[in-house]
Amino acid sequence: MPRAAPARAAARRGPGGRRGALASAQNHRHISRRRRRGHTLAPRHRRPTHPRLKGSPVTHPRDAHAPVDPHDVDLGGIRGWLFDLDGVLTPTAIVHMHAWARLFAPFLEAQGAEPYRDADYFAYIDGKPRYDGVRSLLESRGIRLPEGAVSDAPTEETVHGLGNRKNEAFNATLAEEGVEPYPASVALLDAIERAGGDVAVVSSSKNAPAVLEAAGLAERFEVVVDGAVAAREGIVGKPAPDMFERAAELLGLAPEECAVIEDAESGVKAGASGPFALVVGVDRGVGRQALTELGADVIVDELDELIPALERAGETSAIVNDAADPQTPTAAAAAVPEEEDRA
């Protein structure tokens, strides 16, 4: 049975986990000291070295477990929040889904293959980099096409041509309809900002910057690891955990201090196969059962369900920090050597 990362185990112990809360607060002080000194992370954090991964492919989720109630989860050790975009911050998963349908429904019909269904999106495409989605769907129908190149015209019958065709459909819908973020997701972003947490976007989409801009969220994220960054830096896409790990690194945090927030199968797998503190599954259609089996620790319908736990974690850490501050009477008394104390 693989062990959960320490912070993940503490988070899953819930609010009664006193040791978890103290450890988290100590961790906060340690990290802020490190940040003040301008240290970045040691390279050992760059690759997933968690024992859970040894000898097994990174795409395999860890063992299924019962998810923790969002109100009971201990968020005390979490300093960074790594958000997927489409379907988590913005309702653009549905725009992607429709664009894929506009590509594959006529394409499969013309091929005389089994018709395209919405379930195909969740099973083969959701959350994956664009051309991986094409390959995966074609493979499900036993269709082989030449790879082609990124520069292929959308009319070409290649993996890249089909991906580019879908991208045209996506951009047309985005331009026609615009996009509003999920209000509950914005509420969580506000709460994280109040609590002093760091945030990043981790999206397979190369359109992530355009979507963030259209949704009015671009200013909130200094760190965006999207499909273009992954391609440029040679980072393996979801369901591997590497894009999330890169985002943690760019925030100056260890993955063990970060929560992954995902709605897609491939994204939850990515979170569960890395050493992250917590994997939050947002149920936008994949289903609670599937999200649990894939390795989500907490499942929500809307992200504002996490706000009470976040605010409670802030209060706990403030109490523990005050107690440890030499200026406060309790901590000063505790710091006096025994003999002096008696004098």
Ligand SMILES: O=P(O)(O)OC[C@H]1O[C@@H](O)[C@H](O)[C@@H](O)[C@@H]1O
């Ligand atoms: O084609 P893009 O915009 O680069 O996006 C790739 C993928 O990005 C993911 O975020 C979406 O969940 C997928 O549906 C999409 O296919």
